[in-house]
Amino acid sequence: MKIRRRKVLIAVSVASMIDQFNLPNIRLLLKMGFEVHVACNFKEGNTCDRDQLNDLLKLLLRMQVQCHQWDCPRNVYSIKKCIRAYKQINRLIRKQQFAWIHCQSPVGGALSRIAAHRSGLPVIYTVHGFHFYKGAPLKNWLLYYPAEKLLARWTNVIITVNREDYRFAKKNLKAGKVCTISGVGIDVKKFLDRRKDPMKQHQIFCRKYQIPQNAVILLSVGELSKRKNHLAVLTAIAKLRNKNIYYLICGQGKLKKRIEERAQSLGILQRVRLVGFQNNTIPFYQNADLFVFPSIQEGLPVALMEAMAAGLACVVSDVRGNRELIDCEGGIRYKTALEDALAALLENESLRKRCGRYNQQKIRNYDLETVNSSMKRIYTIFDQKYCPKQG
Numbered sequence: 001m002k003i004r005r006r007k008v009l010i011a012v013s014v015a016s017m018i019d020q021f022n023l024p025n026i027r028l029l030l031k032m033g034f035e036v037h038v039a040c041n042f043k044e045g046n047t048c049d050r051d052q053l054n055d056l057l058k059l060l061l062r063m064q065v066q067c068h069q070w071d072c073p074r075n076v077y078s079i080k081k082c083i084r085a086y087k088q089i090n091r092l093i094r095k096q097q098f099a100w101i102h103c104q105s106p107v108g109g110a111l112s113r114i115a116a117h118r119s120g121l122p123v124i125y126t127v128h129g130f131h132f133y134k135g136a137p138l139k140n141w142l143l144y145y146p147a148e149k150l151l152a153r154w155t156n157v158i159i160t161v162n163r164e165d166y167r168f169a170k171k172n173l174k175a176g177k178v179c180t181i182s183g184v185g186i187d188v189k190k191f192l193d194r195r196k197d198p199m200k201q202h203q204i205f206c207r208k209y210q211i212p213q214n215a216v217i218l219l220s221v222g223e224l225s226k227r228k229n230h231l232a233v234l235t236a237i238a239k240l241r242n243k244n245i246y247y248l249i250c251g252q253g254k255l256k257k258r259i260e261e262r263a264q265s266l267g268i269l270q271r272v273r274l275v276g277f278q279n280n281t282i283p284f285y286q287n288a289d290l291f292v293f294p295s296i297q298e299g300l301p302v303a304l305m306e307a308m309a310a311g312l313a314c315v316v317s318d319v320r321g322n323r324e325l326i327d328c329e330g331g332i333r334y335k336t337a338l339e340d341a342l343a344a345l346l347e348n349e350s351l352r353k354r355c356g357r358y359n360q361q362k363i364r365n366y367d368l369e370t371v372n373s374s375m376k377r378i379y380t381i382f383d384q385k386y387c388p389k390q391g
Contacts, residue, residue, distance in 0.1 A: 005035040006099040006387070011089060012039075013072045013108035016046040019056045020302060021128070021184045024372055025102065026065060032379065034099075036063075039070040039092060040108070047223045049252060049277045068092055072108045076143065082111065090115045099387045100124070106131055106144065110151055117154040122386035124378070125151075125175075126159040128184075129299025130168065133320050136297070149173060157382055161300040164320045179378055183300035185371030188364055191309035193286050205287040209273050215246045216346055219288035219312075221281055221303035222295070224253030224274070229294040229317070231255075231262055236339035238266040245271065245346070247292075250284055252277045285310035290345055290352060291331075294338060298322055308363040313355035315341045325366075330359040 008029055010022055018026075018040055029036050038060060042053055060067050070088055073081040085107075093101075093115050100122040103112035109125050116123040131144040152158060152173035159179050160166040166180035195201045206213045218237070222228040230249055237245055249259070249272075256274060263269040278284065281303075285291075291307035291314045298304075298321035305325065307314055314331035315338070316322040326333055334341040345352050 005033060007037055007096055008034045009037045009039060009093070009096070009098045009101045009112075011070070011101055011103040011108055011112040013041060013074050013105040014045045014047075015040045015042045015053055015056060016048045017105060018060075019048055019052065021104070023059075024185060024368060025375060026060075026063065028372060028376055028379065030063065030065075032376070032383075035066070037066040037068060037096060037098070039068040039072075039089060041072050042067070042069055043071075045074040047252070047277070048279075052277065052279055055279075070108075072111065074105070074107060076107050076110075082107065086111045086115065090118065093119050093121065100383070102126070104128065110147060113151045113154050122156045122382070123154070124157045124159065124382060125155045126161070127165060127169075127299070128161055129297065129321060130165050131297075133164070133297070135319075156386055157378065159378065162321050162324050164324070165299070179374075181371050181374045181378075182366040183305060183371065184302060185366060185368035186302060186305050186309060186363075188309045188360075188367045191282060191285060191306055191311075192360075193311065195286065198286075201283075202287050205283060209248065209275065211246050211273070212244070215244050216242070216290070217288045218245060218247045218290050218292050218342070219250070219284055219307070220248070220292050220294070221250040221278075221284070221306070222293075222301075223251050224249070224255040224259060226255065227296050228253075229296050230259055232294045232338055233292050234259070234262050234266055234268065234272065236342055237271070238268055239339040240343060240346075242346070243271070246273065247271060248273045248275060248284060248288070250275055250278045250281055281306065282310070285312060288312060290315065290342070292342070293317065293322060295319060295322065300324060305363055305366055308359035311356035311360045313345050313352040314359065315345060325362075326359075329355065330362060331355050 018038055026036050072085040089111055101112055101116050102124040103109045104126045113123055132141045152175040156176040158169050158175040160169055161183045169178045203213055237247055263272045285307055291312040293304050293316040295317055298319055300321045314326050316326050316333055318333040318335045332341040
């Protein structure tokens with residue numbers, strides 16, 4: 001007689017979170033013998049393009065993962081959409097009879113946990129960066145903190161991806177258990193530069209993006225959004241007055257036109273390249289001279305970890321997540337004068353290389369194998385404690 005596999009639901013707000021953060025978790029759960037279901041919004045709010053979403057759907061189907069369109073908004077202020085999404089996830093839970101749920105993202109995590117509590121389902125919640133943090137706007141504390149404080153009581157396990165959130169959750173949130181992992185993990189080996197002819201590859205890269213071969217290339221990777229703060233880099237480049245600096249941004253988003261307009265007004269548009277969403281960012285890391293990450297808010301950023309693995313020195317904003325990854329040996333954390341931080345590294349190639357080597361050593365602690373080992377332990381203990389198998 002064929003044994004029926006128990007069902008586990010991974011619920012997130014948008015499909016790009018599955019693509020960027022959860023494929024290793026899905027593979028792990030499948031290997032552990034679960035039937036894996038995914039609920040997310042494949043239609044709206046994603047940070048990757050339609051081609052990538054189509055590829056993701058095909059991959060999930062090949063992995064025999066059950067996919068459910070969930071009209072979950074990213075914005076908590078979309079009240080009607082939140083109500084509709086809650087009803088959807090509630091119906092899905094009642095229909096599928098999951099053993100437990102692993103949810104993520106502020107809105108998706110909240111709606112999933114409310115529905116799980118109503119159905120008596122055990123739930124894991126991974127927080128990729130609380131919206132309330134030191135220096136966060138008051139409205140974030142007034143809205144998100146009370147919600148998380150209540151929802152934590154309905155959460156069996158909270159997983160944080162940085163130590164700052166872990167310390168806060170342990171002290172202030174009354175979940176069943178609070179754990180921390182080293183981010184979502186990256187395959188460090190993928191980002192080692194193994195080009196046979198780096199000089200020739202650099203020439204090809206520069207020709208493709210119309211950049212002089214002797215240019216200094218600054219790179220940012222991330223959604224074109226207010227939170228990622230690319231506009232600050234444009235202002236800093238303009239202040240440096242070095243016409244040999246070119247700025248590449250990998251990402252898509254609503255602020256594309258505004259970024260182009262700002263670059264135009266600063267007189268540097270001809271040295272800015274908005275290359276859109278890139279499924280493969282490795283060539284960009286390999287050909288950049290310096291990684292710039294000016295975010296206003298982060299959890300533990302994957303793009304920054306990838307830049308470190310590729311051996312780049314990094315200039316980053318002094319915010320949670322960035323503070324955990326970049327110290328004075330790996331680059332510069334700035335609070336106000338971004339242009340000064342850029343100048344300090346742009347003018348010292350040997351320092352950049354030294355920082356890059358240090359980053360490659362440090363990031364080994366965040367390798368995907370390490371994170372997978374932590375997640376397997378969390379899943380196993382959680383399943384044994386809250387979902388004992390019927391014998």
